[in-house]
Structures are given as structure tokens and as C-alpha cells.
Amino acid sequence: MTNTDLYIGGEWRKGEEGGRFDVLNPATEEVIASVASAGIADADAALDAAEAAMADWARRPARERSEVLRKAWELMSARQEDVARLITMENGKALGDARGEAAYAAEFFRWFAEEAVRADGMITRGPSTGARIVVQHKPAGLAVMVTPWNFPAAMGTRKIAPALAAGCGMVIKPASATPLTMLALMPILEEAGVPAGLVNVLPSTSTGKIVDHMLHDPRVRVISFTGSTSVGRTLLKSAADQVLKPAMELGGNAPLIVFDDADLDKAVAGTMVAKMRNIGEACTAANRIYVQEGVAEAFTEKLVAAMGALKMGNGLEDGVDIGSLVDADTRDKVEAFVRDAEAKGAKVKIGGQMPDGKGFFYPPTVMTEVPETADCVHDEIFGPVAALQTFASEDEVVKRANATEYGLVAYVFSGSMERGMRVSEALNYGMVGLNRGLVSDPAAPFGGTKQSGLGREGGHEGMFEFMETQYISAEW
Numbered sequence: 358m359t360n361t362d363l364y365i366g367g368e369w370r371k372g373e374e375g376g377r378f379d380v381l382n383p384a385t386e387e388v389i390a391s392v393a394s395a396g397i398a399d400a401d402a403a404l405d406a407a408e409a410a411m412a413d414w415a416r417r418p419a420r421e422r423s424e425v426l427r428k429a430w431e432l433m434s435a436r437q438e439d440v441a442r443l444i445t446m447e448n449g450k451a452l453g454d455a456r457g458e459a460a461y462a463a464e465f466f467r468w469f470a471e472e473a474v475r476a477d478g479m480i481t482r483g484p485s486t487g488a489r490i491v492v493q494h495k496p497a498g499l500a501v502m503v504t505p506w507n508f509p510a511a512m513g514t515r516k517i518a519p520a521l522a523a524g525c526g527m528v529i530k531p532a533s534a535t536p537l538t539m540l541a542l543m544p545i546l547e548e549a550g551v552p553a554g555l556v557n558v559l560p561s562t563s564t565g566k567i568v569d570h571m572l573h574d575p576r577v578r579v580i581s582f583t584g585s586t587s588v589g590r591t592l593l594k595s596a597a598d599q600v601l602k603p604a605m606e607l608g609g610n611a612p613l614i615v616f617d618d619a620d621l622d623k624a625v626a627g628t629m630v631a632k633m634r635n636i637g638e639a640c641t642a643a644n645r646i647y648v649q650e651g652v653a654e655a656f657t658e659k660l661v662a663a664m665g666a667l668k669m670g671n672g673l674e675d676g677v678d679i680g681s682l683v684d685a686d687t688r689d690k691v692e693a694f695v696r697d698a699e700a701k702g703a704k705v706k707i708g709g710q711m712p713d714g715k716g717f718f719y720p721p722t723v724m725t726e727v728p729e730t731a732d733c734v735h736d737e738i739f740g741p742v743a744a745l746q747t748f749a750s751e752d753e754v755v756k757r758a759n760a761t762e763y764g765l766v767a768y769v770f771s772g773s774m775e776r777g778m779r780v781s782e783a784l785n786y787g788m789v790g791l792n793r794g795l796v797s798d799p800a801a802p803f804g805g806t807k808q809s810g811l812g813r814e815g816g817h818e819g820m821f822e823f824m825e826t827q828y829i830s831a832e833w
């Protein structure tokens with residue numbers, strides 16, 4: 358499977374305190390691994406290793422860093438099936454979803470292999486002084502990365518690849534539910550030529566303690582976090598003490614809007630992707646689905662049919678579309694959202710019943726007439742539940758879609774590009790899917806506005822999250 362110890366300085370270590378914790382397969386509730394848990398001394402050792410390795414890495418020509426990244430893409434792509442199976446085993450998602458994630462995760466290495474050689478600066482003359490203004494970008498320093506369980510590979514590579522391209526050393530704290538995938542990526546990086554110590558992985562049950570400790574180490578300059586808004590706030594507070602550069606990819610509450618001029622089959626197909634990719638356990642998942650009154654009935658009928666056609670089961674089995682949610686808490690929260698909405702007047706059209714037996718399964722569910730007061734309108738559902746509401750006018754739906762403290766992603770389906778672009782621009786979101794249910798793309802800047810985060814991952818922006826701009830005012 359993979360080594361289950363800590364990965365520090367290019368070696369597998371038990372951890373100073375010797376503690377371990379279990380990782381479960383959510384589909385069977387069986388223990389699949391016992392993983393070492395890092396403590397403070399391990400965090401210090403990982404930072405020492407990262408500091409030592411970074412000195413040489415940051416000085417290497419960008420082309421050399423680029424070639425290592427390119428090799429990582431090749432190796433990870435060749436091992437995509439092994440990575441995908443591991444993701445399914447520890448996260449529960451179906452193999453189809455896991456294969457998609459493994460390919461997407463590997464793609465960050467290829468994209469940032471291409472970006473590594475393009476940290477362009479500029480030179481110009483000060484208009485008043487005539488002095489040369491020389492602008493260049495330098496690696497920001499050591500980065501601490503904290504990643505979530507919902508995309509155990511991709512949320513890591515989306516940070517690791519740009520940090521390597523920029524020339525930084527790093528310490529990664531993967532989610533405790535899914536540490537195996539991140540550990541399994543380390544031999545790939547080693548084989549690709551990443552120097553020992555540059556990338557370190559510290560699974561831990563003392564999460565808050567070790568991350569806070571690292572954020573107070575003067576060598577650390579970047580905190581890159583993907584996870585919930587509440588933990589993001591905590592980390593921003595810790596980061597304030599040393600004024601660290603924060604990259605925060607936080608929670609969402611995505612609206613998905615279907616206008617009456619949309620091609621309904623395409624809108625349903627897009628909604629299925631936006632809602633059901635990763636069983637709805639995605640920050641990008643369509644959380645509030647607004648359908649214009651005239652097409653609400655037809656849209657609901659088609660969506661119910663599409664949801665009803667999905668096969669739920671152990672994600673490792675052939676033909677399964679919908680695997681298990683990650684744990685009992687996530688499943689119980691989904692169930693509570695459905696019961697709350699129902700008690701407030703929503704109608705359950707399909708699903709909505711927790712199955713008996715082992716595993717944290719929840720069936721594909723569609724609810725209509727979801728009232729504004731339902732909890733799921735205001736909080737991330739993080740499960741396979743489509744919550745439908747209707748709307749009358751464009752102005753009204755834009756106001757309702759924007760009425761949230763989140764601003765990660767929104768989706769718009771319309772047959773009119775004029776309307777589609779107008780509405781996209783009126784939405785206060787970092788990303789908009791226009792007639793598409795998928796926005797994630799390594800070549801695009803991923804990130805949110807408002808309380809969905811700070812900074813962007815991927816695209817041209819991603820590498821600069823790990824770089825500082827320096828300007829030299831020169832005369833010659």
C-alpha cells in the first residue's frame with residue numbers, strides 16, 4: 358500500500374512520541390492502516406530538513422526544477438490506478454471519481470513544470486526619477502501546508518507543485534482521515550528527483566498543536582491551507598503573529614442557476630457533475646440549486662431520473678457511481694440537513710433515507726420547495742443531496758445567489774450568452790461555471806472571494822503564492 362510512518366528528510370521515521378492512529382475504509386468501516394502521529398520534535402526536524410534542502414533547490418536554474426516536476430507528472434500518471442485505488446480505500450469515493458482526482462492531481466506537476474520557467478519580472482524606468490525599476494520574484498521561504506480529506510491527492514499537489522516550481526521547501530500536514538495518499542506520493546517525488554528533505558509529510562492527531570508550533574517558527578513564511586472556513590480563521594490568527602503569507606482555500610455555498618432558456622438536458626448533465634462529483638463532498642459542490650419557475654417541473658423530473666440511475670456501493674467495485682461518504686459525522690450531517698429541510702416544508706423526491714449496514718453511505722437525494730430557512734441553504738451540505746428552489750426573475754436570483762458570506766464558485770445555465778455573461782459578472786464569486794458543471798483546471802486560477810478564501814491556486818497565479826516580489830531601484 359504505502360509506508361505509514363512520517364516522511365522527514367527523505368526518510369521514514371516512527372515519530373519522537375511513538376504514537377499511531379488508525380485509518381478506516383469508510384465503505385467497510387475496517388481499519389486499513391495504522392499511521393505514525395507527529396509531535397513537536399518531528400515538526401522541528403521536518404523544518405530543519407526543509408530549510409537545509411531549500412538552500413540548494415532555490416538556487417538551481419528554473420529549468421532543472423521544471424524537469425523534476427515534469428518527471429513527477431510522468432511517474433504519477435503511470436501510477437494513476439494505484440493512486441486512485443488508495444484514494445478510494447481511505448476516502449470512500451468511487452473509483453471513477455478517484456481516477457479523475459489522480460489524473461487532475463498529476464496534472465499540477467505538468468502545469469507547474471511549464472510555469473516554473475516563467476516567473477517573469479520586469480524592468481522599466483521610473484517616470485519621474487529616470488531610475489531603473491527592476492522587479493523580480495524570489496522563493497518566499499518555507500511553506501507549511503494543511504490539506505483536507507475530500508481530495509487527498511489533488512489538494513496536496515495543487516500546493517506542492519507550485520511551491521517546488523517557486524523554489525520553496527515545505528512541510529505538509531494531511532487530513533487525519535486520509536493520510537495514506539499523501540504518503541504514497543513521496544516515493545514518486547523521490548524518483549522524480551526531488552531532493553531529500555525538500556518535501557516532508559507529517560500525519561498527526563496533534564494537529565492544532567504542531568501546525569501552530571510551525572507557524573511560529575521564524576523560518577516559515579507561507580501558510581497554505583485548504584479546508585473549512587472555521588479552521589482557516591484560526592490559522593489566519595496564528596499566521597498574524599509572524600505576518601505569514603496566507604493562501605486560504607476555504608468553504609463554499611455554491612449557487613447553481615438554471616434559466617428557462619437553458620438546454621435542460623445539458624443543464625441536468627452539468628448539475629450532476631456540479632452536485633455529484635466526489636459524492637457532493639467538494640467545496641465546489643452545487644449547494645443551492647435555483648430553477649426558473651417555468652422549467653422547474655421538467656428540470657426536476659430529469660434530475661430525479663439521473664440521480665435514480667446512479668449505483669451506490671463500495672467504491673472499489675465495478676459499476677459503482679457513488680461510494681461512501683468519508684465518515685459517520687459527515688453522513689449524519691447530511692441526514693440532519695434533509696430532515697431539517699423536510700420539517701420546514703421541503704419535499705423529498707428521491708433518496709433521503711439512510712441505508713442500514715456497514716459503511717457511511719447516503720443515497721442520491723433530490724429535494725424540492727426547499728425553504729430559505731432550511732439549514733442546507735446556509736451551510737455546506739457536503740453530500741449527495743440536491744436542494745432545489747425556484748425563482749421568477751434574473752434580478753431576484755442574482756440577489757439570492759449573492760446573499761451568503763461565501764464566494765467560491767457559482768454555476769449558470771442559459772441558452773443566451775448575453776445573459777450568461779451578464780449574470781456571471783454580477784455574481785460575487787471567484788469562479789463561475791457558465792453552461793458547465795466543472796471549473797477545476799490546473800491552468801486556471803482556483804479560489805474564492807469573501808469568506809471562501811484568500812489567494813489563488815493553479816493558473817499563472819499559483820506559483821506566486823510561494824514567491825515574494827522584490828524591486829530594485831537602480832542607476833547605472
Ligand code: NAP
Pocket residue numbers: 503504505506507508512530531532533534561562564565566568569583584585586588589591592605606607608609639640641737765805809810
Ligand atoms: P477541516 O476540518 O478544516 O480540516 C482540514 C485540515 O485542517 C485537516 O488536515 C485538519 O487536520 C486540519 N485542521 C483541523 N483543525 C486544525 C487546527 N486547529 N489547526 C491546524 N489544522 C487543523 O476541513 P475538512 O473537513 O477536512 O474539509 C472540508 C472543508 O474543506 C469544507 O469546508 C470544504 O469546502 C473545504 N475545502 C475547500 C477547498 C477549496 O479549494 N476552497 C477544497 C477542498 C475542501 P485533521 O484532519 O487532523 O483534523
